[in-house]
């Protein structure tokens with residue numbers, strides 16, 4: 303079976319105030335040892351079984367051009383020529399995406415870029431702890447286009463502290479004026495351990511919902527397909543690597559904190575960069591969490607992932623047996639709808655998806 307390959311680059315130039323990803327500023331000196339650990343971990347996999355590749359972070363564009371070239375070379379050794387894969391994406395941040403790095407990515411056949419903008423407005427970017435501004439984002443976006451990138455995703459966050467609906471929407475219009483291939487819009491999550499959490503920042507959920515509803519209407523009107531809760535693509539340009547996740551497909555994650563899902567087993571590497579390097583160089587596994595999904599938990603996971611897609615999902619007979627009552631409860635509540643053999647989130651359910659998903663993860667409510 304083909305798989306997706308994810309490689310995690312856990313380095314960042316600074317830590318954004320909302321971010322709880324495995325991403326660390328000030329550890330750039332570890333990059334050479336990290337890349338050789340990634341090379342060693344990649345050698346565990348047989349070449350040729352990967353269909354898509356996603357280089358994520360952290361901030362992959364923190365690597366300098368030579369390091370990026372080294373990374374692409376070692377990925378091509380296991381995944382084959384990158385331009386032959388179904389899709390190769392690299393995440394990048396505006397402040398570190400330079401022309402030499404863009405030309406390295408192009409020369410290896412990386413065709414998809416995902417750029418973290420988060421907000422169109424400089425004051426909001428400051429509030430988020432971002433180190434770029436709109437001008438540096440636009441410079442990076444245009445130089446990516448000049449370098450030949452046609453498939454660019456832009457990440458935005460809705461519901462920022464003190465953000466008004468009008469300001470959010472003017473930012474969305476700004477992004478639309480750039481005519482990107484793909485836009486991801488996430489509702490702000492306040493995660494424990496982040497600077498936002500420590501400061502006691504709270505989300506205005508009703509306002510965020512209005513922003514996300516308006517996002518749906520405006521992007522659909524502009525010709526985008528809303529195909530996953532947070533993701534919008536021009537026709538034919540859905541993110542294939544991510545679609546694999548939602549279709550419960552297999553993927554291998556390499557690097558610190560990277561997650562894998564193979565043969566029904568979920569596992570995750572240590573998020574500690576030094577520990578990851580040490581374990582791999584000593585010939586040990588970097589896995590710190592591993593779980594074989596079985597029975598109801600396995601069915602529930604597949605159902606939950608599948609329902610993230612707006613096209614809906616066709617539950618198997620075993621899923622209906624395990625979760626039929628819960629599904630029907632959500633249909634009665636107007637959060638799910640059934641069409642032929644498929645079920646899908648309703649428009650209302652899109653914004654209350656976690657309430658639905660809660661029924662499909664352990665511990666299960668046996669009354670359902």
Ligand SMILES: C[S@@+](CC[C@H](N)C(=O)[O-])C[C@H]1O[C@@H](n2cnc3c(N)ncnc32)[C@H](O)[C@@H]1O
Pocket residue numbers: 320321322323358359360361393394395417418419420457458459488489490491492493
């Ligand atoms: C892997 S992360 C970061 C990628 C890249 N380093 C950047 O900052 O643009 C991917 C995306 O998740 C979103 N994200 C991260 N933390 C979030 C949070 N707490 N709430 C909502 N969205 C978040 C951001 O839009 C971010 O671009």
Ligand code: SF4
Pocket residue numbers: 313314315316317318321322323325359360361395418
């Ligand atoms: S949001 Fe991106 S740039 Fe900011 S700390 Fe997280 S991974 Fe790094």
